[in-house]
Amino acid sequence: MQTTKPVTKPSKQRKMLFQAPNHRRHKHFATHLSPELKASRGVRALPVRNGDTVHIMRGDHKGFEGKVTRIDRRKYRIYVEGLTRETVDGTTIFVPIHPSKVMITRLNLDDKWRKKILERKREAHKKVEEVVVEKPPEEVTEIKEEIVKEKMAVEKKPPKKKPKRRKRKVAKKPAEKKKEEESKRRKRVKKAKKTEEAKTEEKTKTRKTRVRRKATKKTKGGT
Numbered sequence: 001m002q003t004t005k006p007v008t009k010p011s012k013q014r015k016m017l018f019q020a021p022n023h024r025r026h027k028h029f030a031t032h033l034s035p036e037l038k039a040s041r042g043v044r045a046l047p048v049r050n051g052d053t054v055h056i057m058r059g060d061h062k063g064f065e066g067k068v069t070r071i072d073r074r075k076y077r078i079y080v081e082g083l084t085r086e087t088v089d090g091t092t093i094f095v096p097i098h099p100s101k102v103m104i105t106r107l108n109l110d111d112k113w114r115k116k117i118l119e120r121k122r123e124a125h126k127k128v129e130e131v132v133v134e135k136p137p138e139e140v141t142e143i144k145e146e147i148v149k150e151k152m153a154v155e156k157k158p159p160k161k162k163p164k165r166r167k168r169k170v171a172k173k174p175a176e177k178k179k180e181e182e183s184k185r186r187k188r189v190k191k192a193k194k195t196e197e198a199k200t201e202e203k204t205k206t207r208k209t210r211v212r213r214k215a216t217k218k219t220k221g222g223t
Contacts, residue, residue, distance in 0.1 A: 051108030
């Protein structure tokens with residue numbers, strides 16, 4: 001038989017699903033059996049066939065039970081007897097349901113090949129149960145004690161303190177240094193201008209007062 005590799009891409013999975021051959025499409029119709037059938041037949045799931053009675057577990061028609069009348073393998077849908085709806089024209093049509101929303105309550109065993117499939121699956125489950133040997137409780141308790149001790153040892157260890165990070169002094173760029181120097185120089189120039197203006201104002205004030213006094217004296221003496 002040709003082996004197939006597992007596919008993880010959703011686009012490839014959809015392509016495999018909708019372009020699958022007929023014998024593989026049959027396996028996609030597998031649904032769960034009711035708990036009573038599981039106990040009696042020893043099988044967990046089987047593909048749905050015409051004549052099986054089915055119980056709808058999910059969707060708008062939850063709780064409805066009836067026989068399967070038709071299976072559409074092209075669209076992956078089944079049609080149940082009695083489950084219909086009216087169209088706009090007034091005609092009644094069957095409602096399509098996906099097999100994953102369904103649980104089989106009664107099996108149609110008219111086909112002898114299906115009986116053989118059930119027997120084969122039951123024998124396979126029995127062989128698996130015989131092979132799987134449970135560990136004795138003593139070994140399980142020892143393993144649990146070891147796990148608990150390991151956890152306690154891990155919890156007792158003090159948490160490691162992370163070293164404090166020192167702040168690095170960021171070296172100033174030459175452009176920033178130039179800007180600072182220019183700003184300082186401008187401040188100095190402004191201060192010098194202000195002091196010079198103040199001195200000139202004081203000089204002009206003193207000169208004006210002297211001139212006025214002299215002018216007054218000359219006028220008085222001339223008279």
